[in-house]
Amino acid sequence: MREGIYDVYEVFVQHNKTDHHVHVGSVLAPSPDLALHVARENFLRRDRAVSIWVVRREDIHATSYQDPDFFARETDKTYREVSGYTENGRLWRMFKQRMMNIEEVVEDMRGDDR
Amino acid sequence: MRRMKVEQAAQVIDRPVYKAALIDFLYQLADDELFLGHRDSEWLGLAPDIEEDVAFSSIAQDEVGHATLFYHLLSELGEGKADDLAYSRPAAVRRNARLVERANGDWAYTIVRHLVYDIFEDVRLEALASSSYAPLAHGAVKIRREERYHLLHMETWFTRLGQAGGEAKARVERAVAAVWDDLGDLFSLGVHEAHIVAEGILPVARDELVQRWEARMKPLFEAAQLAWPGAPHPAKEDGRLGQHSADLDALLETMGEVYRIDPHARW
Structure with a gap:
């Protein structure tokens, strides 16, 4: 979803260098570097971390909830x-x-x- | 036409015509899936990339799993143990289409063959959802859900290889020509064809299957920017009648190697 000049960025935080980056939520930001800044403030007020990834939601390729047979077992x-x-x-x-x-x-x- | 529904295996004992047609047709379904699955498994360690290696191996296991389901239906009809049906029957009594027994060749052939078969299988399973033999109808609905992803995967590879042009397209065109030579008996229903259709075991006639298959295939050729090779030619040799190629002998030899060491081993 694009709201004006802002984009939604999904935020992934890595707490230790041996951990995976884990999805923690999303932020609204006008650029990738500002997304990184506000992600730091919004998600790491209490927790320590060593790295953050932000990915524009529009750049994520996803399966559709309308196609459950994609996962059929x-x-x-x-x-x-x-x-x-x-x-x-x-x-x-x-x-x-x-x-x-x-x-x-x-x-x-x-x-x-x- | 109203056909009698058969709810379970025990009900076919006193219907020898129905039973014979059902058994022959189940062997067609089971052998098709087993051999395609085995061919898929031969890509283990050789697929174009490591992700595809895992993906194709999972697809191979799915196909063998579907074969297992059909062999179990045969067991319920008194045909013996699923493992024995899968491993010990000689080529002459196998009922698969010749297409699925062929050696893998290159990746293009593997994809084209798989796509052609998967679309055929989808058309066949769709029809089987209203089979007069209820255990088969239930199985078909389950299997079709799992095949959804296989189809998606093969369609994606097929259109990408075609659109890529160059060597990829040239290989796909060669593969299409080779696959089309083997298409005839895919749609054959063997010696019991009339009863298989009339009894509603497969409640759709062969010509209708071919038409549905063509209607699904043509848009894919268009998307892949490939010329449509035309309708399948009638089979000269028919795998559904046990007429197979030397490729099947080689496959059976390899596939049954461990089984033959100790057929009574518990796995």
Whole structure:
């Protein structure tokens, strides 16, 4: 939304150098540098920070709330989650117990050559 | 025409004609999705950029997931375990269109093939939402929601590659020619075609499917600034009848490699 010569800027604050910039809100400002100044005053009156980003809202590309199917997850996707692998530890132990030792493997391969 | 709705698998036991047509058609759906998904997965580590690598792998998993849904419907009809249906059936009994078994070729071929298939699939799933077989109709609605994003992705790549001109456009044009050679059997419904349509399992005739597909494809060719190659030619060989290329043998060999080591392994 453009109001006169002002633009809406979305504000992202980084509290430590090892943190991500996190969206905290927006400000109305006539230029990017003034947006940075007023963001500092409006969002960092109490908190410490090491960096601020401001991005003109008009420059943000976004998905539409009118298109929920963009995010559709209708079929089973548990294989993408850690919980899909809870059985692995037990299966791996079972497999190892049955596994041949190295001498047996060598013997087995020799057998194939004959 | 009022068709009888079938609410669950148990109701087809005493309807052998319906059951045979349904089973054959479900294999078409399942095998199409499985092989396209497998081809997609072959881009792992090779896609144009790392973001696309992840995106394409997720799409591959979605397609295989859709195949799983169809194989489960077949299991309910007494066809056996989904894993076995996916991995152990030889090429001669596979019911997929030849298009989806083809080797990936370059990125342009991959995108063109996928787009052509995804539009076809969307048209088919839309029709299946009112299938006389209720479990299939429910599945189709779910799958179609997930395919929305695939379509968007393929359309975006297709139009961008076409509009880019130069080598990208030349590769897309070559890909279009290759894909069009394989289009015929995509719309085939196999030996049970008459019953599949008349029983309302797929309540839309083949010609109508082709028309709907063309109406969706043409604006995309226009947007990509590519010449429309014309209507699909009738198939010389029909994958829906088990007539497949050597590409499928190679695919089955690779895909089933681990499965064959121990078909009874628990995963």
